[in-house]
Every structure is written in C-alpha cells, then in structure tokens.
Amino acid sequence: MALELELVSPFEIAKDLVLAVQEYTLLAARSISNFFRRPLYMGDMLQQADLIGVGSLPIVVLTGVSIGALLALNSASTLQRFGGITLIGQLVSIGMVTELGPLITGLMVAGRNASGMASELGSMIVTEQIDAMRALGTDPSKKLVTPRVAATSFMLFFLTIISDLLGLVGGNLVASLLFGLDSRQYWTSAWQILIFRDVFMGLVKPVLFGFIISTVGCYYGMSTRGGTQGVGRSTTQAVVASSVLILIVDFFVTKLIFALFGVR
Amino acid sequence: MAAPIVPSQQPTTQQADPSTDAVVFENVSIAFEEKVVLDGVSFRLPAGETKALFGVAGSGKSTILKMALGLLRPDSGRIFVLGEEATSLTEEQLFGIRRRVGIVFQESALFDSLNVRDNVAFRLMEEHISGEKIEQRVLESLRFVELEHTVDRLPSELSGGMRRRVAIARAIITQPEVILYDSPTGGLDPVTSNTIVELIVKQRDVYHTSALMVTHRLQDAFTMATHCFDKTTNKMVPLPKGQHSEVPMSFLLLRDGKVIFDGDARELVNSRDPYIREYIS
Numbered sequence: 249m250a251l252e253l254e255l256v257s258p259f260e261i262a263k264d265l266v267l268a269v270q271e272y273t274l275l276a277a278r279s280i281s282n283f284f285r286r287p288l289y290m291g292d293m294l295q296q297a298d299l300i301g302v303g304s305l306p307i308v309v310l311t312g313v314s315i316g317a318l319l320a321l322n323s324a325s326t327l328q329r330f331g332g333i334t335l336i337g338q339l340v341s342i343g344m345v346t347e348l349g350p351l352i353t354g355l356m357v358a359g360r361n362a363s364g365m366a367s368e369l370g371s372m373i374v375t376e377q378i379d380a381m382r383a384l385g386t387d388p389s390k391k392l393v394t395p396r397v398a399a400t401s402f403m404l405f406f407l408t409i410i411s412d413l414l415g416l417v418g419g420n421l422v423a424s425l426l427f428g429l430d431s432r433q434y435w436t437s438a439w440q441i442l443i444f445r446d447v448f449m450g451l452v453k454p455v456l457f458g459f460i461i462s463t464v465g466c467y468y469g470m471s472t473r474g475g476t477q478g479v480g481r482s483t484t485q486a487v488v489a490s491s492v493l494i495l496i497v498d499f500f501v502t503k504l505i506f507a508l509f510g511v512r
Numbered sequence: 513m514a515a516p517i518v519p520s521q522q523p524t525t526q527q528a529d530p531s532t533d534a535v536v537f538e539n540v541s542i543a544f545e546e547k548v549v550l551d552g553v554s555f556r557l558p559a560g561e562t563k564a565l566f567g568v569a570g571s572g573k574s575t576i577l578k579m580a581l582g583l584l585r586p587d588s589g590r591i592f593v594l595g596e597e598a599t600s601l602t603e604e605q606l607f608g609i610r611r612r613v614g615i616v617f618q619e620s621a622l623f624d625s626l627n628v629r630d631n632v633a634f635r636l637m638e639e640h641i642s643g644e645k646i647e648q649r650v651l652e653s654l655r656f657v658e659l660e661h662t663v664d665r666l667p668s669e670l671s672g673g674m675r676r677r678v679a680i681a682r683a684i685i686t687q688p689e690v691i692l693y694d695s696p697t698g699g700l701d702p703v704t705s706n707t708i709v710e711l712i713v714k715q716r717d718v719y720h721t722s723a724l725m726v727t728h729r730l731q732d733a734f735t736m737a738t739h740c741f742d743k744t745t746n747k748m749v750p751l752p753k754g755q756h757s758e759v760p761m762s763f764l765l766l767r768d769g770k771v772i773f774d775g776d777a778r779e780l781v782n783s784r785d786p787y788i789r790e791y792i793s
Contacts, residue, residue: 287638371624380621383581384635384682385611387603 301403316415340419341438354457362465366486369469401458534722540589567766614683673704
C-alpha cells in the first residue's frame with residue numbers, strides 16, 4: 249500500500265498557529281469578562297472547586313512531602329561538607345515557597361485537571377452536547393469555562409499553600425530524623441529567611457498557573473475535532489501545552505518579580 | 513390532471529414574509545474548507561407547517577437546521593427566524609431566539625452527566641423557575657412522550673428510541689414556536705420510528721408548532737402528510753383520501769447544495785424530474 253504524505257506549506261502552519269493563539273486569547277479573555285456578566289454559575293464554580301481542589305488534595309499532599317524531603321536530603325549532603333547543616337530549613341523554605349511548591353503543584357494539577365477538562369469538554373463537543381447547550385439558550389463559555397477558570401485559580405492558590413507547608417514538614421522529617429537537626433531550629437530558620445518578596449512570588453504564581461491550566465484545558469476541549477480520537481489528541485495536547493506554558497511563565501514571572509523588587 | 517411540477521433550482525420564496533413566516537432562508541450559501549455545501553438555498557416555512565428536508569448524505573440538511581438556530585453562520589444570504597434576522601445577530605442576541613426554538617439532535621445530544629429530569633428541565637433551571645413548577649412541567653413533557661417512569665435514569669441507561677423521546681421532551685418543555693428535528697427516526701426500528709412520528713404529528717396538530725424535519729425516511733414524511741392526530745383517541749389516524757392537502761406538511765429536496773423541490777406531497781409524487789422520481793421510487 250502506497251503511503252501518501254501530505255505536504256503542508258510553512259505559511260499554512262504559521263496561519264494555523266496564529267489562529268490558535270487568537271482563539272485561545274479570545275477564550276481566555278471571555279472567561280474573565282464573564283465575571284462581569286450575568287448569570288454567574290456559582291453552583292458550578294463550587295462543584296468544580298470540589299472536583300479540582302479537594303480531588304487534587306491527595307496528589308498534592310504526596311508530592312509536597314516528597315519534594316520537601318528530597319530537597320532536604322539532597323541539600324544536606326552538600327551543606328554538611330561546609331558545616332552548614334543548620335541552613336537546611338532556610339534552603340527548603342526558600343525553595344518550596346518561591347519555586348518548587350507552586351511549580352510542582354501546578355504541574356500535578358495540570359496533569360490531572362487540564363486533561364480532565366479537555367476530555368470532558370471534548371466529549372461534549374463530539375456528542376453535540378455543546379451545540380445542544382447553545383441551542384437551549386445557554387452560553388457554554390459562561391456555564392463551562394468560567395467556573396473551571398475561577399475554581400482552578402482559586403483552589404490552586406490554597407493547594408500551593410498546603411504543598412509549601414507539607415514540603416517544609418517533609419524537610420523537617422529528613423533534617424531531624426536523618427541529620428539530627430533540632431526541629432525548633434529548623435522551623436525558626438525556615439520562617440525567618442522568608443521575606444515579603446518570596447511569599448508574594450509564591451502566591452502570585454499559583455493563581456497564574458491555575459488560569460493557564462484551566463484556559464488551556466478548556467481551549468483544547470472546546471476546539472476538539474474528529475471523534476474519540478480527537479478527544480484523545482486534545483487531552484494529550486492540553487497536558488503538554490499547559491505544562492510547557494507553566495514552565496515558561498514561571499521563568500518570566502520570577503524575573504519580573506525580581507525586577508519589581510530591585511533584584512538583578 | 514397532474515399537479516404542477518416545481519421547476520428544479522428555482523427558489524420558492526416569492527411570497528416569503530419574514531415577519532409572519534416561522535423560518536425564511538434567502539439565498540443562503542455555506543462552504544466548509546472550500547467544499548460548497550449549500551449554494552443559494554431559499555425557502556420559507558410558514559407558521560404552523562412542518563417541512564421535511566430530504567437529500568443524500570452530506571447534502572447540507574443538518575447544516576440548514578444548525579444555521580436556523582445560529583449555531584453555524586452562512587457565508588452569504590439571510591436567515592429569518594420568527595421575524596428576526598438571525599444572520600445579523602450576535603451570539604449573545606441569538607440566545608433570545610434560541611429560547612423560542614426547540615431542537616432534537618440526530619444523536620439526541622442529551623447531557624450524559626445529568627439524569628432525564630435535569631436534561632428535560634435544563635432550560636427551565638436556567639430560567640430560575642421554581643422547583644415545584646419545574647417538576648410539574650418535566651412530568652407533563654415526559655408524559656407527552658410517555659416516559660414519566662424514566663425521570664431518575666441517566667441517558668446511558670436508556671435505549672436509542674427512549675433517548676430520542678427524551679430529547680423531544682426537552683425540546684418541547686417550553687412550548688417553542690418552532691421545532692427542528694434532525695433525523696428523529698434515524699437508526700430506529702419501525703415500531704419506535706412510528707412512535708416518534710406520532711409524537712411529531714401530535715406536536716404539529718395539537719400545538720400547531722412549526723417544524724423543520726431532516727429525514728432519510730420518505731415513508732415517515734408521507735405518514736405525516738397522510739395522517740393527523742386525533743385528540744379524542746390520543747392516536748394518529750389516517751386522513752380520508754382527498755383531505756391530504758389539508759395537512760400543513762411540505763417537502764423540500766436538496767441536491768448538490770441547491771433546492772430542487774419545494775412543495776407538498778401531491779406535487780412530489782407527481783413530479784416528472786428524473787432525479788426526484790428516482791429518489792422517491
């Protein structure tokens with residue numbers, strides 16, 4: 249059987265890319281503007297907050313403790329060489345609060361929920377349920393997208409705080425059980441090293457990551473084409489795109505906040 | 513004497529009055545990825561009439577329904593629904609029209625995470641009607657399609673025919689002025705198909721709702737053209753010969769994106785167009 253390869257011109261690829269960016273931007277902008285237009289689906293927001301927030305709790309707890317413990321374990325061997333084992337608390341605290349807490353929680357929630365949103369909305373598209381919703385006089389952007397965006401941004405903020413705290417607990421366990429560091433000393437140093445900039449950075453990032461996860465998940469779901477195969481494709485693309493976007497945005501947000509606070 | 517033949521590719525909207533007709537298409541064209549699906553389609557659906565849309569697969573029948581609801585926008589031409597020009601409205605403004613129009617999708621398109629009650633009540637819940645009234649109207653609607661006993665079931669627990677009937681109940685719960693049926697009997701056994709046809713006839717004759725019905729089954733449309741609903745016996749009964757023209761029922765046939773026939777059952781069977789003769793044979 250002859251294999252037919254279809255050549256697509258770079259111009260077409262660029263055009264599709266620009267169109268995708270435009271459609272994503274419109275969906276993201278509408279998801280925000282819907283907050284100022286009635287009706288607001290509070291019930292759906294609460295339901296999504298439960299699904300996204302409470303549902304993600306086990307995985308966030310597990311990764312938070314693990315990352316904190318691993319951070320302490322890996323840094324302790326280096327710090328021991330310089331006699332600075334007492335600095336473990338500071339290192340875990342800065343690492344978890346400014347970077348690893350928001351990033352790992354964001355990536356975990358992206359893996360779990362961006363895929364869930366893309367597959368749920370994608371299935372609704374291919375079975376004409378979205379068309380049915382529009383036909384019944386309901387705006388799917390208000391009913392389906394905005395509640396997911398609100399719930400993810402809101403819940404990721406709190407999930408990150410939980411992850412940060414559990415990361416510090418994991419670090420404390422390693423520091424005290426394996427390296428014999430006093431817990432009071434650990435928590436004091438972990439607390440004292442944090443300044444407003446670190447906490448601010450650690451709390452701004454999850455809101456942005458939540459927005460990225462939900463809008464990317466919804467965008468891929470709502471633009472699903474091609475039956476069940478299309479749903480699978482959208483699900484994969486949603487996880488990949490949201491994870492990559494989180495990493496890129498993380499870098500620029502860190503840089504921006506450093507610049508805002510006068511750090512080079 | 514044979515009935516006059518409707519000439520091919522001639523729009524029949526000379527007497528179209530968008531302010532009184534339920535649906536009017538004026539020279540509507542649409543293409544998907546350079547494939548022309550509808551090319552200058554014009555027709556009118558007078559209030560209270562049911563029009564059956566025929567054509568081979570891919571001839572644009574379902575596209576017509578989606579455009580009538582504003583779910584798809586034509587590339588050119590104008591569409592009037594219940595006196596309003598749907599083609600000039602924004603998505604937000606279209607929600608107003610959609611609340612006055614019901615639709616039954618080809619695969620029912622029931623919300624699979626909601627039970628039958630919530631599916632049928634969806635529109636009423638969006639309008640924040642009281643729970644007691646919603647329950648009453650849901651049961652009325654389900655009684656119309658004889659499925660009151662399924663209120664707590666999920667769509668996945670229903671047969672294809674039952675899902676189609678729930679979709680009809682969802683479409684009629686607000687007593688819309690126009691109902692769009694997309695292959696309501698497609699893929700169903702003859703007995704279930706007949707039940708669905710009876711429901712459509714009941715909706716037409718009892719509530720005088722205007723309807724566009726896409727179908728591949730000529731026999732369903734002919735049944736609708738030759739029967740009426742008897743309220744006393746609560747059954748569809750055949751009309752005596754000679755009274756068929758009194759039924760508000762018409763036929764529209766599409767070919768290569770154009771309307772090749774728009775008329776009643778008598779005109780259709782008397783058509784001398786070779787394609788139409790082959791199609792109805």
